[in-house]
Amino acid sequence: MASAAEVLASALRAVGVDPGSVDLEALSTRRSVRVSRFEDVVYVGFRRQFRGVPEGTLVAFRRGEQIVVWGYPSIKRMLLPRVAVPRWFPGPTVLVEEKMNGYNVRVFTLGGMVYAATRGGLICPYTTRRLRRLYGGALQKILEDLGAEGSFIAGEVVGLENPYTRYYYEEAPGFGYFIFDIFKGGRQLPPRVKFSLAPEYGLKTVNLLAEIPATASGVERLYTIVEDLEKRGREGVIVKDPEGRVEPLKYTTSRTNIGDIRLGMRYPFEEGRSFLFPRILREIFREWETGRRRYGELGEAILAPAIEAVEAVSRGGRLVEEFELVFANEVEAEEVIAYFASLGVHLEIAGVARGVDGVRVAFRKPRKSEGEIARILETGISPLD
Amino acid sequence: MASAAEVLASALRAVGVDPGSVDLEALSTRRSVRVSRFEDVVYVGFRRQFRGVPEGTLVAFRRGEQIVVWGYPSIKRMLLPRVAVPRWFPGPTVLVEEKMNGYNVRVFTLGGMVYAATRGGLICPYTTRRLRRLYGGALQKILEDLGAEGSFIAGEVVGLENPYTRYYYEEAPGFGYFIFDIFKGGRQLPPRVKFSLAPEYGLKTVNLLAEIPATASGVERLYTIVEDLEKRGREGVIVKDPEGRVEPLKYTTSRTNIGDIRLGMRYPFEEGRSFLFPRILREIFREWETGRRRYGELGEAILAPAIEAVEAVSRGGRLVEEFELVFANEVEAEEVIAYFASLGVHLEIAGVARGVDGVRVAFRKPRKSEGEIARILETGISPLD
Incomplete structure (x- = not known):
C-alpha cells in the first residue's frame, strides 16, 4: 500500500513535475x-x-497501470460573434x-474498467456506474481501439437524473451522454473526426448544427441557428x-443567460451571487447589438425567485434542491x-422506489441560502454592507 | 529625520502594538x-x-506632538427595520x-492646524484645505475645547465639488460638512450631545429627523420618514x-440602492460589478416586505447605463468621471x-477658470471600464466566462 506522498510523487512525475x-x-x-480512491483505483486530482x-487533471493508478487524463480547458466566450468568428478562426x-x-464528463479506461471524471478532477461514482450500465461496452471498445x-473521451451528461445540473432534454430525459471531444494519447482528434468515429461504436455525439464560412457574412447563419435554439429553449453553440x-x-442564448439568473436567484447567496455579473455582461452586449431592451425580464429573473425564497423561508419552508438518481442497488x-x-455535501434521502431501471432514490440537497435568509428574517440585519 | 521604520514603530506603540x-x-x-506626509505632518495610515x-486608523506626528485618530467603524445595515430596531436597541x-x-471625513488638530482624513486613513489635501477655509476656526476651537x-470629529462631506462622491444637496450644492459624531479622547460622545454642542461653534450636524420608541410600532414612524426621504431623493437614515x-x-431608500446601481453600471467593470449583489439583496427584502414588484426599474438600472457606455465607446467616446474642484491657488x-x-489615480485637467471662490479646475478621471469595453468591441470575446 503506497502512502499518499508516494502516490503524489508518482502522479507528479506522470505530469512532468519533479517531485x-x-x-x-x-x-x-x-x-x-x-489523493482519492474509487473501487481499486487510487488517483490524484488536481483541483486547482x-x-x-x-x-481538473487526474492521474489514476490501478495494479501497476496508470493514466493521465488532462483537465478539460475552459472555452472562451464570445460576446459579439460577428467580430469574434472572423478574427479568431483561420477559416x-x-x-x-x-x-x-x-x-462535463471525461471517460477513461484503466485495467479493463471504465471510469467517469467530473470537471474538478474527481471520479464520480454515480456517473461512472450509470455510464457503465448504459454504454460500458461501447466506451471500453472505442478507448481500446484508440x-x-x-x-x-469528453462529453456532456444531460437530463434530470444526476446530482449536478438538471435540464430536461427530449432526447435524454433521464440520463444521456453526448460526446464533444475525443482525445487520443492526450491529444484532441480534429473536431470533424469525432462525428464519424463515435457513431461507429453506437455512441452519441452532440449535434453538428452547421458548417459555415468563418466570415462576418457567414456568421449571419450562426445568428439564425442561435435564434432557433433560443425558441427551442436550448443552451447555445460551440464554434470550432x-x-x-x-x-x-x-x-x-439569451434565454439560458437569463434562465441561469432566474434559477440561481432561488439560492441568492450561492449561484445567485456568482451568476449575476457574468450573465448580465452577456446581455449588455447582446442588447447593444440587437437593439432589444428587455429590462423587465432581467429584473424579474433577479428579484422574483429570491423574493419567493424569502417568502418560503419566512413560512418555515426549506430551500433545497430536489432530484432523483437511479442506482442498480442500495450499495451504489x-x-x-x-x-x-x-466533499462536504450532505444529501438527505426523501424517498426510495424500485423501478424497472433500478432503485430510484429521491434526494434533497440543503442550500446555504436557507440559513442566511433565516438569519436575516430573525435579526433584520444584513450580512453585507 | 526619522526613517519610515522608526515612524512605524512609534505609530505601533501609540496604538498598543509592540513594534x-x-x-x-x-x-x-x-x-x-x-507612511505618508502632508505639509509638516508625518503619519501612518492603517489601510487595512x-x-x-x-x-482607517491614522497616527499623525508633528514636531514632537502626536495623535491617534481611530478608524471609523462600518455601520451594520438593516434589511428589515421592524425586526432589527426592537431586537438591537436597549430602548x-x-x-x-x-x-x-x-x-466620511474625520477632522483632527495637531500643532494648531486642522487636518481631514478620509475613510482609508489618508489625509486628503483637497478636503483639508477646503475645510480650513470654510470652518477652520470653528473646528480648531471645538477640538481645543474638547x-x-x-x-x-466625524462628518460627511457632501456636494458636487469633491473628487470622491458627488450628489447635489440644496443645503450645500458645492461643498458642505455635516457632523455625525464627536470623539473626545478617542471615545464617542453620546449621539444626543453632538446636536447641542456643534451649533455652539457654528458647525452643522446631519439632521436629527426623529426620536422614536424602539418598538415595532415605533418603527412605523421610521418607515414614514424613509418614504419621505425617498420622495425627496435623499439617501437614508442612521438609527442610534x-x-x-x-x-x-x-x-x-430604494431610490438610493437602485440609483447606485444605475450610476455604477456606467462603469460596469468597476462599481457596476461590486454594487450589484449587495444592493439587489436590499431590494429583495424591501420588496418582500412591501409587496412591491419593481422588476423593470431594476432591470433598466442594470442594463441601460451599461449599454449606453458600450454605445459611447463604440463611437470612440470616453468613459470618464467629470467634476470640478475649487482651490485657493494653482499650488493647491x-x-x-x-x-x-x-494613489495611482491620474486626473486629467479639462479646464481652469478663476471664480470669486478661487481657482475652479475641471477634472476628468479616466475609467478602467473604457479599456475593457474597447477590447470586447475589438475581439468580440468576453474577459469572463
Whole structure:
C-alpha cells in the first residue's frame, strides 16, 4: 500500500513535475491536489492549477497501470460573434456544434474498467456506474481501439437524473451522454473526426448544427441557428475550427443567460451571487447589438425567485434542491452518499422506489441560502454592507 | 529625520502594538500600513485592519506632538427595520439621524492646524484645505475645547465639488460638512450631545429627523420618514441609541440602492460589478416586505447605463468621471493632482477658470471600464466566462 506522498510523487512525475521540488507532505494535506480512491483505483486530482498542470487533471493508478487524463480547458466566450468568428478562426469554415446544458464528463479506461471524471478532477461514482450500465461496452471498445496511452473521451451528461445540473432534454430525459471531444494519447482528434468515429461504436455525439464560412457574412447563419435554439429553449453553440488548429469559442442564448439568473436567484447567496455579473455582461452586449431592451425580464429573473425564497423561508419552508438518481442497488446509493459527504455535501434521502431501471432514490440537497435568509428574517440585519 | 521604520514603530506603540513583534522593514514596503506626509505632518495610515487596529486608523506626528485618530467603524445595515430596531436597541427610544450621501471625513488638530482624513486613513489635501477655509476656526476651537488627546470629529462631506462622491444637496450644492459624531479622547460622545454642542461653534450636524420608541410600532414612524426621504431623493437614515450604548444601524431608500446601481453600471467593470449583489439583496427584502414588484426599474438600472457606455465607446467616446474642484491657488491644485497620482489615480485637467471662490479646475478621471469595453468591441470575446 503506497502512502499518499508516494502516490503524489508518482502522479507528479506522470505530469512532468519533479517531485523533489515539491513538499509532498504539505501538498497531501491541502485540498488543491487531492489523493482519492474509487473501487481499486487510487488517483490524484488536481483541483486547482498546479505548476502548469491544468485544473481538473487526474492521474489514476490501478495494479501497476496508470493514466493521465488532462483537465478539460475552459472555452472562451464570445460576446459579439460577428467580430469574434472572423478574427479568431483561420477559416475557411467553422463547425457549429450544439452546446448542451449538463456537466462535463471525461471517460477513461484503466485495467479493463471504465471510469467517469467530473470537471474538478474527481471520479464520480454515480456517473461512472450509470455510464457503465448504459454504454460500458461501447466506451471500453472505442478507448481500446484508440489505443494510445492517455486516450479519453469528453462529453456532456444531460437530463434530470444526476446530482449536478438538471435540464430536461427530449432526447435524454433521464440520463444521456453526448460526446464533444475525443482525445487520443492526450491529444484532441480534429473536431470533424469525432462525428464519424463515435457513431461507429453506437455512441452519441452532440449535434453538428452547421458548417459555415468563418466570415462576418457567414456568421449571419450562426445568428439564425442561435435564434432557433433560443425558441427551442436550448443552451447555445460551440464554434470550432474543423481541424482543431485554434481553441473553440462558445456562445449561449439569451434565454439560458437569463434562465441561469432566474434559477440561481432561488439560492441568492450561492449561484445567485456568482451568476449575476457574468450573465448580465452577456446581455449588455447582446442588447447593444440587437437593439432589444428587455429590462423587465432581467429584473424579474433577479428579484422574483429570491423574493419567493424569502417568502418560503419566512413560512418555515426549506430551500433545497430536489432530484432523483437511479442506482442498480442500495450499495451504489450508499457509495454516492458517502462520496458527496466526503466533499462536504450532505444529501438527505426523501424517498426510495424500485423501478424497472433500478432503485430510484429521491434526494434533497440543503442550500446555504436557507440559513442566511433565516438569519436575516430573525435579526433584520444584513450580512453585507 | 526619522526613517519610515522608526515612524512605524512609534505609530505601533501609540496604538498598543509592540513594534518588536513586527518586521518593520517588511511592513513599511507594503501598502496596507503606509507612511505618508502632508505639509509638516508625518503619519501612518492603517489601510487595512492590522493586529486589531481598525482599518482607517491614522497616527499623525508633528514636531514632537502626536495623535491617534481611530478608524471609523462600518455601520451594520438593516434589511428589515421592524425586526432589527426592537431586537438591537436597549430602548426606550432611538434617534433617527439622516444619512447623507458623500464621503466620511474625520477632522483632527495637531500643532494648531486642522487636518481631514478620509475613510482609508489618508489625509486628503483637497478636503483639508477646503475645510480650513470654510470652518477652520470653528473646528480648531471645538477640538481645543474638547481638549483630551485624541479628540476628533466625524462628518460627511457632501456636494458636487469633491473628487470622491458627488450628489447635489440644496443645503450645500458645492461643498458642505455635516457632523455625525464627536470623539473626545478617542471615545464617542453620546449621539444626543453632538446636536447641542456643534451649533455652539457654528458647525452643522446631519439632521436629527426623529426620536422614536424602539418598538415595532415605533418603527412605523421610521418607515414614514424613509418614504419621505425617498420622495425627496435623499439617501437614508442612521438609527442610534441616544446614549451610544450599542452600535448604530443604517437603512437606505430604494431610490438610493437602485440609483447606485444605475450610476455604477456606467462603469460596469468597476462599481457596476461590486454594487450589484449587495444592493439587489436590499431590494429583495424591501420588496418582500412591501409587496412591491419593481422588476423593470431594476432591470433598466442594470442594463441601460451599461449599454449606453458600450454605445459611447463604440463611437470612440470616453468613459470618464467629470467634476470640478475649487482651490485657493494653482499650488493647491498641483498638490491634489500629485496626491491622487501617488494613489495611482491620474486626473486629467479639462479646464481652469478663476471664480470669486478661487481657482475652479475641471477634472476628468479616466475609467478602467473604457479599456475593457474597447477590447470586447475589438475581439468580440468576453474577459469572463
